[in-house]
Amino acid sequence: MSAAQPVVSATYPQKLLEGVGNLWQLGVLCDVTLEVGGVHFPAHRVVLASASGYCRALFLGGAGLETTVQLQGIQPGGMENVLNFIYSGKLHLSPDNFRETTQAAEVLLVRDAIRLCCAFQGTTTTPPGKVTEAPQDEQYVQELQQDALSELLERMGMQGAREPTAFELIVSWLGESPLRFPEGTKMLGRLHFPLMSPTELQGPVQATSAMETDLTCPKALSYHMHAGAQPALQAQHGCPQATIPTLLVLGGRGPNNQLSGDVWAMMLANGTWRRMGRLATPLYNHAVAVLSGFLYILGGQSKFDPAGQHPSNEVFRFDPQRGTWLQVARMLQRRSRFHGAVLGEAIVAVGGGTLLGKLTRTVEAYEPIQDTWRWLVPFPVPVADHAGTTHEGLLYIAGGFSSGKTLNLLSSYLPRLHRWVPNHPLTFSRCEHSLAASRNALFCVGGRTLSPAGTWVHVAETECYTPSTDQWTVLRLISLGRCQLSMVGHEDQLYVTGGGSLSTRTKEAAVLVSKPAGWAWQEVGFLPQPLLDHASCIFALPQAGVPAPQERETQPQPSGYQ
Template sequence: TVQDFSPSYEKCDVNLRTLGVLARLLCIIQETQDDMSVLAKLSVKLHYGKNGTIMKQEARLSNFPLTPETELKGLQKPIISKKTDAAHRLPTSAEHPASSWVGLAKSGLPPEPPRVRSRGTALSELWLQWDVHEEQRRYFRLSEMMWRDSLSLVEEEDPHMKVSLGSSDMGVSAHLQSSKTGTTRFFTSNTHSSVVLQGFDQLRVEGLLCDVTLVPGDGDEVFPVHRAMMASASDYFKAMFTGAVSIKAVYCCLQIALIQTLRHKLRGMKEQDLMCIKLHGVNKIGLKKIIDFIYTAKLSLNMDNLQDTLEAASFLQILPVLDFCKVFLISGVSLENCVEVGRIANTYNLTEVDKYVNNFILKNFPALLSTGEFVKLPFERLAFVLSSNSLKHCTELELFKAACRWLRYEEPRMEYAAKLMKNIRFPLMTPQDLINYVQTVDFMRTDNTCVNLLLEASNYQMMPYMQPVMQSERTAIRSDSTHLVTLGGVLRQQLVVSKELRMYDEKAHEWKSLAPMDAPRYQHGIAVIGNFLYVVGGQSNYDTKGKTAVDTVFRFDPRYNKWMQVASLNEKRTFFHLSALKGHLYAVGGRNAAGELATVECYNPRMNEWSYVAKMNEPHYGHAGTVYGGLMYISGGITHDTFQKELMCFDPDTDKWTQKAPMTTVRGLHCMCTVGDKLYVIGGNHFRGTSDYDDVLSCEYYSPTLDQWTPIAAMLRGQSDVGVAVFENKIYVVGGYSWNNRCMVEIVQKYDPEKDEWHKVFDLPESLGGIRACTLTVFPPEDNTGSPSRESPLSAP
């Protein structure tokens, strides 16, 4: 019974709907108990004011013995026992001031929940809750308390739906949809699907309503199932029972290489009308696992039943089971079973598992070599491992010996000798190892491919200066660690020039030291050819006029963490730019004790010599440069104590300079780099008046196609005479000097071209001006700890 005194029906529409749901649930619960007659009559009065707010609210349960406390005008909390009809007092409002309760409780709960025929659940108690909070919100809540579950419906006046869960096992979600005619509420049961699944499983166990029988291919055991259930979980069964083929089913067939199954589906499955179907591609263990999963959403796996389950899941296209198998395999990979897990992954096209096994072997290859499992590796996986740059803690000689051991394990494997040896980096072995251990192996002398590999190694080692332009897969460093690298610079306080070579470890967020230079450098030039780092010119002592400029050139080999000296410049120079272009180095302009330079030198690694090329129209120092499209671009700088904004382009094929559109801002001691098809100019400084300098915070990029400059976001802090590097399409500006603060800085700023944003990312270990930076693939220092020594086959001439 609902009495409503609101001015209009619309304002109480939600209340009526909610009360209707409550009353309906009361009736349902009553019906679940055979010995329960009509329990109660629910009467609710809602009194509204003119503005639609509730002025008064009353509720009464009648038709059974109740005390006057039952009327919910106060905050007393009686509980009525069905058997005794006696009122038992609950805690008062002082303990729970926010709620009032009336309830019906079934006392004396049995040790096991009884089965209820019509609902499949057991009732323990029923509560009707009416909460009145301080903020004047109202709630109608009905909880059907099960042995472990509860169901709650809640209404709020604001209006928003709230859901109260009695336990994590069961609940209701709801949302509102408003329209001109009122508000509609949609309820969703979070446990309905599991209840239906349990119901289907019970029907299967009891053999009720099953309409097809599945028979595994390896026996006569039968599995009665429901067509609808199997088809809903598997495209294979859907096609079998309906004759319909979905795009997803075709894709799955192709993905798991079941071509025969695909053809079977495309012509329509004759089994759709059969009552008993034999599945020839599935054995009884696998079929039982699949059926149990479809009906229970549960799967138990061990190494004994794994392959049977995988085979069935692949054949029947039960993708969740395949995912479970992948997780099971990955979680159990070890040195003892990695080969077998890899075989399973390859057989059933488990890409994620296959990738994980590869990574596991790469990280644990030295340990795997000491087990008997190594020789069981298939050729394809061993070849992948031997070719990988991620393979660590093994010398090339050790890898060669391992490959020979694998080849000799079975005579038929010798046909793979040439293919396997292509993955060994013979040029990185010492000449002594090549002579003593490699050339003594018979097939290395008789197989033409293997002989050519030895000749390649010999030629590579005989031409040390040419190595940067002779790089190949067999001469590259065995490392996948590319990092931001810094070199040299002058310290802030002591004005001491550094010779430190450092790399930044992005994962550890710290700087780590590599082999230092033999001599300190700042305001030098650096460039990379074939992952060899060249350090050219600069100064070894602090001098702002460039009077201590040097002409020496050194080359760093990250494969052995060693330096060697190469041919020197024709002229000493500092404050210059160095670019690597088409396998050559170009040193442009600068200054020395004699003054400003307009000359340009080119280094040829094949000849190990420097030669002059076309010079600039005027001398420049403090300029910047970059390369793009086979050309070198030089911007800004200082000429005769005047800051410039011009842009010049050098073509090494024609040996000519051309003028391009000038920058929008004059600047010197700035930096320049290329990202994509844009040339970025960053920072620097310029004159303020006639005798002082200011930082230039503005930045811009040049489009070679349009011959046009575009401004971008300004730097956060001024930096001049810096190191710059592009790493993962972000620009890093390292250290330098701030003219506004009159000091060297340790800051590293990162620019994101896509977002046009600057961020301070980390600091150098110390403030350094005249520092230089690049990216280089190296062996992180921790990889050298406990690893076999990498002896260079070269000695500096």
């Protein structure tokens, strides 16, 4: 079968423009209003973003959801003329309106309108309505007012804005004029270069000779040349983009023990779930860590196997700015049912194993800047199904399973002294539980333990540990009968997701929230499906990169636990 050949209509572009112009004239489907000097101009966001560099950068940034946008430095008459040009392709120029029209075109960065203004200024013989485009393709940039460009960057505020757009505008403004370079360098210093790809950096730089002497761009390019070191380098730059705090749930074991490879994000503001993507492979009994705005997935099992004979040592890193996964250095030991945490500028993996397999007491740390793992001081005992969290620069490990019994140990790792120290033990021995820090305390929730008769029973009591006094307090008001759950702390709240019930033999889907003040658990929603042996974390997603909501059942049915 021969390949289809494109057939182009010569009249379609003009008819499309006329159709859009008619909608604008009628005020139909307008979704944004531009306010200039108290005068309101309804328009279509997508049309403005296509024609105006200013609006494109603005709408892709912090003003993406605003219905009314106030513009400074523009006269209503100039705004009306340029807006009419955007919708018709015709610019009505005269000596009386030339200045305000040019000013509006420059501030809005409407390239074709600026060219026509330049051509009109350069001739006194061309009749009105016969002005043609100026031959210089980038001439408009040289005449762009510095205050207009500065205002654009200020309005963008780098809050979710597209960095390449701002970078291209600044570099184009610099052009070939060395006089603009000092101010341009200051503007470049406001950008977050790690958000840009090497191609996006190299193109405008190579096209502009003035950029060759600036050290900012070579540093930015080196960021992309050392992938493993990006978390450390990004921490140095800081990330000014607007972000949305979300509760991420990754992988896990769902209905019929089917493994999940989904990454789901719950918006903390409204409790809605959105699919953020998928893991490299379905996983359960894995660990998650967040370091310098990057998400790390460590170890786990990619096939359902109660004996746990095939744990993984692979580590994947997710870059939320680009939505890409990168496999980094593997752990020194394969791990399942272990704990992973961020400690300082490193990621630490502690213990691991299964109830039916061999346990380990090894501890290792990942250094992103070197992309290598190194051994740390081993944990006091071989352990699996333990819980952990970090608080004020220390790593705490609580409970777990070892030597055929559940543990009540609480140990903390002191990174400066490179040693583990014992703390006051838990009130209840437990495994497959969760530990999270909130404010100045640690909270231990759920899990199970062996009864004197040798059967598994829930540990429903919630315990609160105060590091300053080295004491545990039982909070019976927020008891919870779940195991293999996941819990994270955020500000003054605890978020519990999933888990299993020994009494009903079902997996759970409800999402619970409790404030550490001793309030009861409050149900705030449901996971997209019942899960256990999953991982969760609080993660800051870039506002511009939040995906659309996914359809799901609001009341998922419980599934068999085993």
